[in-house]
Amino acid sequence: MTLCEIDQRVIDISREYFPNLVDSLSDSRVKICIADGGKFVEDAPDKSYDLIVSDSTDPISVGKSLYGEQFYNNILRILSPEGIMIGFSESPFSTPELFSEINRSYRNVFPYSETFLTYVPMYDSGCWSFVVNSKSGMDLSYKLRSDISYENLRYFNENAFK
Numbered sequence: 001m002t003l004c005e006i007d008q009r010v011i012d013i014s015r016e017y018f019p020n021l022v023d024s025l026s027d028s029r030v031k032i033c034i035a036d037g038g039k040f041v042e043d044a045p046d047k048s049y050d051l052i053v054s055d056s057t058d059p060i061s062v063g064k065s066l067y068g069e070q071f072y073n074n075i076l077r078i079l080s081p082e083g084i085m086i087g088f089s090e091s092p093f094s095t096p097e098l099f100s101e102i103n104r105s106y107r108n109v110f111p112y113s114e115t116f117l118t119y120v121p122m123y124d125s126g127c128w129s130f131v132v133n134s135k136s137g138m139d140l141s142y143k144l145r146s147d148i149s150y151e152n153l154r155y156f157n158e159n160a161f162k
Helices: 010-015 018-025 037-043 061-066 071-078 097-108
Strands: 002-005 031-036 047-053 077-090 112-119 125-135
Touching: 002 010, 010 018, 010 031, 031 097, 037 061, 047 071, 061 125, 071 077, 077 097, 097 112, 097 125
Parallel strands: 002 031, 047 077
Antiparallel strands: 077 125, 112 125
């Protein structure tokens, strides 16, 4: 696993103030790369990642290089044939133009692109979106596992999938 972060201070502060959230960064399988994400993706070898999650800032200022067709084309290039890329696409309510632009860019680059909405109370509109993209298609249907008991779970249960 590779974590690309532009600012070392984000890693340092996270370790100091949120140790329970970032303890996995000490795992020997995690490589931390302090670099611009756009440049990192541009320089990465072809077909070198099975999963890319772009948890970036808004597409303004320094975060702008992590959005748009040039960035997405580089991600497409470095994804394995069955690889998946997940990225944010803003709020369809508070930033509808930006939401449309980002989703259009994903669809212009990736053969398969699905947008999902979720509720995030801390965001201004409460509604946020993310997009799952792929080269070769994907089965995004969730099937409940028969080997797990869901009866004592409050939110994640059979009713969540009806």
